[in-house]
Amino acid sequence: MAEVQRVTVLGAGSWGTAFAKVLGDAGRDVTMWARRPEVAAEIRERHLNSSYLPGIELPERITATADPAEALDGAQAVVLAVPSQTLRTNLSEWSGLLPPDAILVSLAKGVELGTLKRMSEVIAEIARVDDGQIVVVSGPNLAKEIALGQPAAAVLACTDHDNAKAIQQASFNQYFRPYTNTDVVGCELGGACKNVIALSCGMAAGLGLGTNTTATLITRGLAEMARLGAKLGADPLTFAGLAGVGDLVATCSSPLSRNRTFGERLGRGETLEQALAATGGQVAEGVKSCTSIRELAMGLGVDMPITDAMHRVCHEGVDPRRAGAELLGRSQKHEWS
Ligand SMILES: NC(=O)C1=CN([C@@H]2O[C@H](COP(=O)(O)OP(=O)(O)OC[C@H]3O[C@@H](n4cnc5c(N)ncnc54)[C@H](OP(=O)(O)O)[C@@H]3O)[C@@H](O)[C@H]2O)C=CC1
């Protein structure tokens, strides 16, 4: 297994920057690409990214540029840290610049609208690489906490275990503990679906509901994501791990979660447009993924009632209270049916 020393991170938002810090603190040489030249300059010259992680000092070994060709030169691993719904367009612009043997690392948690593809499927299609060259990062990883050096674990999923191990070696440090996994489908679905469940938990909080409701949504959310995973060949154990329960607990309970915060705003009576305006340009993936995941599930005949409810609240103007009442009023069933 070749050691990965030079890593490029494409995307300088919250998680891209925090993950670059993880890599830098693990002793890797990191070059970031930022869409805005002023963000690249601030990272390069002041070791700060005040747009996304104010007050966090970045390691000196991280540099940055707004030129993708310069960023990708000599990279042994390339971390893709842009929103799910723009990944296809972003990657299409970069695909000719990717070093052919570089391991591609996906941070995005979503399912593409229209194609209903997982992020690793989009990457394989656009970069024309085998799935064994793509490592998916998932788990309870709220960017700000990681950037502050608070301990957390993650899963690195890849069908090629050596490539997962290479990224594990490159990212392991005193506060970040990555585990490997070969269940790419389960890890990606866990990461995408939990954003939608976090929306529902936020919504419940916005409606003034308490811990029992949150725990019910987390547990039944886990049941519906595991049903989808089973249909798509995921390992059921994955949903009991960091990319399932782990990420659900973190995202559904933390005020740092953009998805949970977004849901809370809707629960308090804000419109979709008002909630979108309040995100400050940061992505709440569940708002779009509720639609793609719902469509994916419907095509496979999988029942995902919470996801369906979130789609109807976000995109069909259904009142959150009514969506909640309808969820409770569905026909009675066995817990595991
Ligand atoms: N934040 C977190 O805690 C975690 C996030 N994730 C996942 O990682 C992925 C990236 O998230 P995160 O870094 O937080 O996202 P942010 O919204 O914080 O940042 C997005 C980054 O992508 C850039 N970008 C490039 N092209 C586009 C485009 N066409 N539209 C919008 N943005 C673009 C943005 O540039 P610009 O600044 O110029 O807008 C910005 O640098 C998401 O899928 C998210 O779910 C996963 C785990 C944790």
Ligand SMILES: O=C(CO)COP(=O)(O)O
């Ligand atoms: O994926 C995350 C934590 O693991 C981040 O969640 P948010 O995008 O909701 O902030």
